[in-house]
Amino acid sequence: MEQTPFSSLEEILPPRTDPRCPLVLLLDVSGSMSGAPIKELQNGIQQLKTELENDELAKHRIEISIITFGGNVEVHDFKSVEYFEPPLLIANADTPMAQAILTGLEKLEYRKKEIRNNGWPLYRPWVFLITDGAPTDGYDLWEKAKNTLKEGENNKKFLFYAVGVQSADMSKLSELSSERRPLKLTGLKFSEFFLWLSSSLGNLAKSQPGEKIALPPVSGWTEING
């Protein structure tokens, strides 16, 4: 009987060497996020996991780390989509945003080194800051966080985006990036935001080394249409 072409393809494909794309979510869980915002944010992260799990390639490529800031900074280290469990978000106390940024970027550089040391291909990481307020951890730390972010952007270490929720201090957030202005979430459209994020992570386009990368077109969750 004639064999179907490539019926034994599975046996002759090499082991998977999927490129890794680290994603850092810096999430504001300060007291002002309590009630509907924290609930919607929690649902959004769960939705992100579900969407990425359903994308065969993104599932193998994306690694998620969540850094929450509310009173203190809590680190949930990088996990592949399969092993990623959204942490329970509890809104509490003030907003150590600068410390969260610094911690997140430090963890990211460490993870990038691990990925490279393992010989895995690496995509430029994405860092998202989501907040409804302004930093409360002092001038010096804020300056340090700003400078570290800008140095990282200039050296193409990652792509950084700030998303402001409700009464977020957008002018403060605009100090963080010289490449991209912060985007304002429409109402509490976290669901739409995380849908956009998962779909964007599933379509990482190719670019030239050192080239500025445009934000994938945003729709449905922010007032600016990109």
Place this chain on the structure above:
Amino acid sequence: MDKSFHIIAKSVIGSSHKKLNLECQDVFTHRELEINNNTYRVIAIADGAGSVKYGKKGAEYVTAFVIEYFSNFKKINELTKEDILKLIDEIQYTLNQKEASIINESIREFSCTLLVSILSENVSIFFQVGDGAWIIKLNNVYGVVTSPQKGTYHNETTFVTSALAKENLDFIVIKKKVDLVLGFTDGLENILIFQNAVNEKLVNEIYQTCTNEMGEDNLNIFLNHRLIDNRTDDDRTLCLAYLQE
């Protein structure tokens, strides 16, 4: 008359472009040339960048330009890297003049990679700018002759349309009889090359399955296989060239 290379080739759209309702941005073309009583097969493959406005158009322009360029080139056996550097200049100049500037666009909007081979019975020339690769079988040994070029990150590469193209040109002349040639775009890199070596079992399977009367259909089956879709969302082109007995 020399023996000539037979070609089986196909481009298939990847899931990422399907989702965005884009067409396949890969292009390939080839032509047999008779120059000074020698038979040459010129193959040009280009991968248009999905992130620019006219990546496909750029890929079409560049591949057509390359074929025409060598159709009028009288000393292919003496081709040097300098000649290819001049070709890149001409590609960029004419693409800018004839396509980009007419519609007030930057040549960047036509970004694409380029993979070219010029095959004859005793001399074969390969060059590329960007990702994808050429692999060959010579004296029963497989080798990667021109390799994927990446930036700091895996999804970064150099385009033939860019200012960095010339310094990233990979060029090689092989003055021996090559038995089998495979050229492919980056969608197939991690499948056909593993740890910098050719995945020989897979290339043998492709050769056996795609060089018969059902070759094109079988290549189509391979490129659309769910296991390939599970590994890459990129457009993918595979061009197989072998000497006909």
